[in-house]
Amino acid sequence: MGMYEGINEFVDAMISSEEKFRDIKASFDKKNSGVEQCIQKFRRDILGAISQKVETEDEDIQKAYDGISAELSNLLSGVAKCIEDTKKGMKFITEYEQSFNIAVFGKVKAGKSYLGNFIMGNAIRDLGKETSYDKLERPRVEVYDRGKKSTRERLAEISEEGNEEFRVDPNEATSAIQLFRLGGMTWFDTPGIGSITWENEMLAKEYVDNADLIVYTSNSDAAGTRQDFMELKELHRKGKAFLLLLTQSDTVDEDMEGDEIISVLVPKSEKDRRDTEDYICSMLRENDIAGLDQGQEVLTVSVKLAFTALENGNEQMFRDSNLGKFLEILTDITRNEGARLKMKTPGDRINATILAILEQLKEARQELEKYRESLIQKQKHMSEQRKLFVEQIQPECLKKIGRVIREKSNEIENSESPISAAELGSLLNQTVYQVISHACIGEFAKSGEILSRYTEKLNVGSVGELKMKTDTIEYKVQKVVSTPRDPHGLWEHIGSFFGKIYSRSELVTKTEMSVVSLGVNEQQIMAVARDKINELFEETVPAMVKEISEYLIAPMIQILAASEESIRGAIAELESLKC
Template sequence: MTTIAEYVDPFIHKVQAAGKQLEDFSNLVASREQDILRGVKRLTQALDKCVGIDASSEASPIKKLLQESLSHYRLILREWSTLIVERIEGKEFMNQFEKSIILAVFGSVNAGKSTLGNFIAGVPFRDGVDDREVPYSSEAPQFYVYDWSDGQRDRGERPLPANRFRENEVQETSTIQYFTLDNGLTWVDTPGIHSLDAEYEDLAKKYVNYADLILFVSSSSSPAKADEIAEMERLTQKEKQLLVAITKSDRTESDVVNGVEVKTRVPKSSFDRRQQEEYMDKLIHGRGIDRNLRDPRFVSLSSYLALEALRTNDVDKFEASGYPLLYEQLGGVLSKHAIELKTERPRLEMNTLIRELREGFVSKGTRVDGLVQMGEKFKSVQDELLRTGEQLRLLHTELFRELRMNIEARIESELTALSFRFDQGESITSHQINNLIEQHALRELNQLIARRVGDRLSDFQHKQIQSMPLQINAEFKGSYQEHEFTQYATKEVSRDPRGLVENLQSLFLDKKFTELRIDEKKEIRQVRVGNNSAQLLEQVLEQMEQQLAPHVQSVIHELADQYVAEQSSMLTQLQDAIESFEAELHTMRFQEEVPV
């Protein structure tokens, strides 16, 4: 490397990339939270539109069932809204510990944790900057402290006045400090071992539980002390990834220059560093702590040399400080897999909410239905409504059969009366017959519909049918039989004289003689013997059946459609709203498996 920035830049870029990914994920979660709330609101509005349904004691069972279902699920949606608001405002899908990669630093008092944190935050890079290249191009992060010393009981956090960790001081016994670098890495500086105030126990546990990496620092002056190893064992039980750094890994050399003693800070020798690292490694492996080591290499650090390297722009000295290896190890934590692990709980939390909305949940000891149960309930109501409508439609066969049976005798009686009038010479038209049948059929059909449909629908209100499209083509005709008879006719005809006297008279007196002759003629005559009333009845009933059957079917189907149309439309809209919301929720689910 030719510049210090070349060691630092890759780390900064990874921090910034992680920050961008986590910020994008946080915005995505927030957007989905709001989308779910809007979806619940839309579904509530769909339910609220289902108004005007009669649920009185006189209402039909299907209307009562529909109204009860609507009222029930309006209450459920209110519970849904409450649940979601609680999740968003109270539980937080993505809390403050999940919006960045968290690195928790542990170690003994005065082990150099604060100096190390300031260096990672870029404080020395910004102090006394001249024209040399500075890798930390973004603004300095804000430093915060939880400090309950001196009677402080403010459970919040407050900015550190100098916007940096205090160095070279014995730390307060109850102080947790942190900064977040470029929204990607939160560096948490904890109190020294055994110095954690009981007031901070819950907060410290949260940071440890959410930590993506534990950095344990031990001073080179006395590395791997018994209490440090014991603390590392306790942290190992949390199954967190662990890095180990040996700080203050430098020494002072004295030399005489021009008769004056000159002291110079130099890194500890490679031999000394290797011995301390091997000693640390032996103890860690002996206690089983090594199973959680992210990197088996222990970093020997000298913050003093690193600061000197910055002041003098000495790349070799910066390499000797050990910070290049630390930057490399820290950058390794900021991987895609780490970010996926970081977002695992929020993703599972969001998926849990979506599953509860779909399948139901328990609230205050009571089971609350989800979209699936809601959809099934309204589908069952709609199925029942459709069955009722279908039963109404099937009534037409029964109604027509009963209609014909009830009016056939009456029509026969009426036609008999008309037949008598016809026999008396009165002209009876087809139009009269048509009106007669329509009158009887219309009155009987209205009565049958009111009775039969009313038996099934207690709230049925029948509007009287005013007309019927009948075109009966029938008329009375006389009945005749043929009779054969003989017709006789007499006339006077000339004849020849008979006997002597008549011959003499004819000869001498020119007398003419005549006689009567009877002529016989066979004739056939049609004689009226009655009328066609019997055949007319069959003809009328046949035409009535052909025309009335489809009309009765049409009337009943129209009544059924009118009855179920409004409720069916409401239920269809509700089903569409439920299915739409369910499909929308499905697209909001996160993939639960985290790739390895």
């Protein structure tokens, strides 16, 4: 293939790739908004959970509450930061998502901009030869420098004398990201590693991180420095697709033209090139950077030779420059792997964000687990305390109602008027309620609300009427009773005639009743009351005390449960959103 054929094929491939890269957007857009929605929902849920404020004098509970809400707030801001970082990265991706982005990266003066100017094709156009570049408008370089955008004719290069062409302010130029578009491809020329400021390096790395393919350049005169391998290792670790160009693979020969000595640019010797490539490849293996093939991903080139070849129409020199091979490789990648690589960048971005968020969620879940443990311990402790507490108030209640019943029965003994079951019941209810509420208020800071809810349930019930107890006793009485009888004999008949009544005496046994007072029915009432109190202390009182003692801890358990649930949900959803 002639040099112009190679160039045309490359440019045509860039032109026809335009449509392909325009269509890739939708699928990762969907993923991206999925992650955002998931996080928004998560944020709402967590904010809802911690909106419930807890203020208590119980140190353990307050500490747990403060810890949990701090943990959750940290988690929210951590997750927000992840999303923000991603958005920043995504902004770049979104801006250039419709093109295949190649970033040139490497040490300062490696020949990055010089190479870019070749690819941009303006120098080729200026040679006056018709090429596929003519199908496109003459590209201009866009310069992004600290938020300012400008354009220029070509990428700023360092001139051979060391002056920087087109660089009015050297700081400005080196900090700039320069780019141009060629069909479906955008070429990013980054400030070199080792350029004056750290910020510039960071800027370059940001672009490199977001590009679809990296062309790493290293001067073949000093190829493979420690720094080069560090950078390459990093790219490899990030899973970035990259080509390694060993640049400026040329040298100057002195030749005689007539009797004049002239300098001629020649390729470095075949042996020289091979040695450099061999060395680099062995070093790559040594640094565990696998998958780069000599003559494919690792290539010795001379852009200067390529330019000279074009100027002189020297096909052999162009072949020697290896630029044709480089263009071939770029064409091939754009045609065959471009779509996959293009998807990989935002996909990796989303996955990295998801992983970072997942890590935070899992960490927070572990922390919350610790709080849950401490609350469970607290609950255990409380339940032991509660048992003791209930065991203390039960005899207290029995003592108090015993006293009330005794007092009342004393009154009855004096007045003899009974106290109805209803009256006595309400008196006992009052007493029991007083004992319990007094004890609870003394023990638990916020028991009022629950106590008032329990007024009905803390019902002793009817224990009967408190009254004097009587007994009816039956007894037999023998009496002599005289009953009239008929007169006997003459005299008695005469007496009867004159009105005398004759009677007979008889001994008669009669049953009579007597009501005996047995005193007030205090013991009987007391026994019923004791049973009723014991019954209350079986379920109702322990349940109420549990409610009171857990009054503060319950919302905490709820906060924990709700946030654990949200975290679980977010983890599952994010896992499913991975690319």
